[in-house]
Amino acid sequence: AAGVIQSPRHLIKEKRETATLKCYPIPRHDTVYWYQQGPGQDPQFLISFYEKMQSDKGSIPDRFSAQQFSDYHSELNMSSLELGDSALYFCASSPGLAEDTQYFGPGTRLTVL
């Protein structure tokens, strides 16, 4: 079965640079969620989109923005990167009204030097 696809899987950036993470949800899933997992921590919710509209927002820094496109893929844009942004970033998708279970992608490991 098709799963959530995230790219890139690994990303290394310098401080103050920008990064773009991409997420391709499971086909026919209309809801996308972004989570951040720091070292030794549990995943923390950042932001979600339902039918291309932002549906919920968590502890996402103002330096980050995200959107969901017409084909339902989503991109997380991160600017003025800081050392503390180094983390695993997970994208999850769900069928929305049909089911509430979120299915996660393999994650993008971002390292800020």
Place this chain on the structure above:
Amino acid sequence: DQQVKQNSPSLSVQEGRISILNCDYTNSMFDYFLWYKKYPAEGPTFLISISSIKDKNEDGRFTVFLNKSAKHLSLHIVPSQPGDSAVYFCAASARKKSSGDKLTFGTGTRLAVRP
């Protein structure tokens, strides 16, 4: 403010025996609960879920029990297998009318199944 707690950071069980992982929550708005299994550097893999209208859900070797009055849920794995060794996260959500809501995760329990 940790709304979902897994008080046991680790658990070691003999192969073939039962593994019981526990989770407590404080937010009474949570009405959907999930368990995920996670390996290092991989995304969480969905195992099983339960709605607040139920007190038990079973899927193969995995059973989740929900005690709403105690705000407690548990995951039972029977029989445990070495391949079950991983970190297990409990997660909860307060579902909105229009879509599934964000997940709030527990801190995880590392399960080791000894051969």
